[in-house]
Amino acid sequence: MNSIGEGLWQAARLVATLNPDLVEITALSLRVSLGATVVASCIGLPLGAWLAVNRFPARRFVIAILNALMGLPPVVVGLIVYVLFSRSGPLGVLGLLFTPTAMVIAQVIIITPIIASVAHQAIRDLWADYHDLLISLQATRLQRIKTLLWDGRRALMTASLAGFGRAIGEVGAIMIVGGNIDHATRVLTTAIALETGKGEFDMALALGFVLIGLAILVNLGLHFISRTERGARW
Amino acid sequence: MSGWVSLSGVTVRRRGRTILGPLDATLNGGGLTILMGPNGAGKTTLLRVLHGLERVNTGDVHWTDPKDADGRSQGFVFQTPVLMRRSVLDCIAYPLLLDGVSRTQAREQARAHAAEVGLTVNLDQAVTFLSGGEKQKMALARALMRRPRILFLDEPCANLDGRSVKEIEEILHRIKAGGTRILMSTHDMGQARRLADDVLFLHAGKLVEQSNGDDFFRSPRTAEAKAYLKGEILL
Ligand SMILES: Nc1ncnc2c1ncn2[C@@H]1O[C@H](COP(=O)(O)OP(=O)(O)O)[C@@H](O)[C@H]1O
Ligand SMILES: [Mg+2]
Numbered sequence: 001m002n003s004i005g006e007g008l009w010q011a012a013r014l015v016a017t018l019n020p021d022l023v024e025i026t027a028l029s030l031r032v033s034l035g036a037t038v039v040a041s042c043i044g045l046p047l048g049a050w051l052a053v054n055r056f057p058a059r060r061f062v063i064a065i066l067n068a069l070m071g072l073p074p075v076v077v078g079l080i081v082y083v084l085f086s087r088s089g090p091l092g093v094l095g096l097l098f099t100p101t102a103m104v105i106a107q108v109i110i111i112t113p114i115i116a117s118v119a120h121q122a123i124r125d126l127w128a129d130y131h132d133l134l135i136s137l138q139a140t141r142l143q144r145i146k147t148l149l150w151d152g153r154r155a156l157m158t159a160s161l162a163g164f165g166r167a168i169g170e171v172g173a174i175m176i177v178g179g180n181i182d183h184a185t186r187v188l189t190t191a192i193a194l195e196t197g198k199g200e201f202d203m204a205l206a207l208g209f210v211l212i213g214l215a216i217l218v219n220l221g222l223h224f225i226s227r228t229e230r231g232a233r234w
Numbered sequence: 235m236s237g238w239v240s241l242s243g244v245t246v247r248r249r250g251r252t253i254l255g256p257l258d259a260t261l262n263g264g265g266l267t268i269l270m271g272p273n274g275a276g277k278t279t280l281l282r283v284l285h286g287l288e289r290v291n292t293g294d295v296h297w298t299d300p301k302d303a304d305g306r307s308q309g310f311v312f313q314t315p316v317l318m319r320r321s322v323l324d325c326i327a328y329p330l331l332l333d334g335v336s337r338t339q340a341r342e343q344a345r346a347h348a349a350e351v352g353l354t355v356n357l358d359q360a361v362t363f364l365s366g367g368e369k370q371k372m373a374l375a376r377a378l379m380r381r382p383r384i385l386f387l388d389e390p391c392a393n394l395d396g397r398s399v400k401e402i403e404e405i406l407h408r409i410k411a412g413g414t415r416i417l418m419s420t421h422d423m424g425q426a427r428r429l430a431d432d433v434l435f436l437h438a439g440k441l442v443e444q445s446n447g448d449d450f451f452r453s454p455r456t457a458e459a460k461a462y463l464k465g466e467i468l469l
Binding site: 126129130132133135136137138139143147151152 | 319
């Protein structure tokens with residue numbers, strides 16, 4: 001109880017004084033997670049939409065794979081990326097291990113299936129609603145996809161947000177591929193793990209509160225963007 | 235007698251059951267043709283076949299004028315209006331956006347069409363907020379955007395109150411007067427009486443009777459039509 005109060009107090013102090021370490025760690029957390037969300041959205045959103053409107057023999061198989069990938073333990077993803085990018089690994093020459101780029105790659109693998117899956121469900125429902133109309137109006141395949149993506153944009157934003165939420169709170173994979181190196185690959189979650197390990201619960205809690213605050217802020221921001229959008233109020 | 239569309243040997247089978255046909259028919263003249271029959275008779279299926287929404291298992295549909303065959307020159311109003319997640323105005327404008335018309339121009343025309351069908355609500359609100367009758371008018375205005383040569387309506391008044399029904403019927407009269415052919419399904423006998431120039435009576439997927447409206451209601455020829463007009467339940 002006392003400890004939580006201390007954590008809140010310290011969090012407030014760290015934020016108020018713009019503690020340089022905190023700022024650096026937070027900035028990297030945002031950079032890595034937002035970067036991963038953008039990349040994963042570029043892959044996952046079109047993939048989900050495409051799966052929703054196209055009938056092809058392997059469709060069910062691809063969806064099953066997607067659902068299975070959603071359950072991938074992040075630690076295992078981290079391990080695989082680590083092996084791939086380690087000095088003796090197939091991608092070792094790139095020298096990406098223990099860099100933010102490696103962390104982004106690991107997170108992209110973790111959140112792309114989530115984003116694709118949420119997008120798939122949303123677009124599938126929308127397609128069921130719109131199907132007859134779009135066929136009746138002879139919309140081309142491209143026009144159909146564009147219409148569904150546009151009218152489903154809120155749901156798609158939710159899909160990306162779900163991915164971001166997963167990414168910003170993820171610790172297992174980025175710990176392995178990033179190494180939690182001070183001033184290089186340390187992010188909020190790995191710093192929390194470190195402080196907790198050291199027994200510095202106040203600091204760990206302070207970082208935890210910053211993390212929660214950040215997640216809420218990003219959600220509110222996106223919510224606000226979609227609310228103030230002009231045109232139809234959806 | 236030459237018609238504008240004819241069906242020959244058309245059957246539609248779904249899940250091992252023949253839900254329409256075998257059907258041979260020729261639709262004549264202009265005006266408003268009513269598709270009548272009890273629930274499950276195949277009215278919706280026939281409309282969808284004509285509009286190219288439903289694949290036929292056998293037979294074919296022949297359009298006399300190739301211009302009529304183009305789905306873009308046909309409008310379709312579904313029994314349940316398809317609501318896009320857009321404002322009323324953007325919903326109505328949508329077909330023109332597909333045709334590459336600018337959004338400003340499309341919305342301008344949509345406004346005109348909304349007025350044409352007597353849709354006097356705030357057109358900038360989301361379409362889901364409309365009442366049943368207003369939604370149906372929205373769908374009608376949208377179906378008219380491409381100035382169709384043929385308009386299909388699937389029980390457009392099924393869930394509407396008397397006042398909305400009357401308004402819709404008046405609009406249909408005006409559309410017909412403008413030279414658009416209308417093919418509309420209904421199982422509302424009163425409505426059929428009021429509107430029909432011609433009647434197609436379907437039962438159990440088959441075309442049972444085809445005649446002009448007056449003849450159909452005054453002297454139906456088949457036992458099924460007689461029974462239906464008397465209000466008996468057809469199984
Ligand atoms: N996709 C489908 N699969 C199976 N049965 C269908 C399908 N579509 C329609 N039917 C059946 O075909 C029959 C005719 O349907 P419909 O054309 O909707 O009749 P109506 O519009 O006259 O009420 C009904 O018994 C309906 O259940
Ligand atoms: Mg029907």
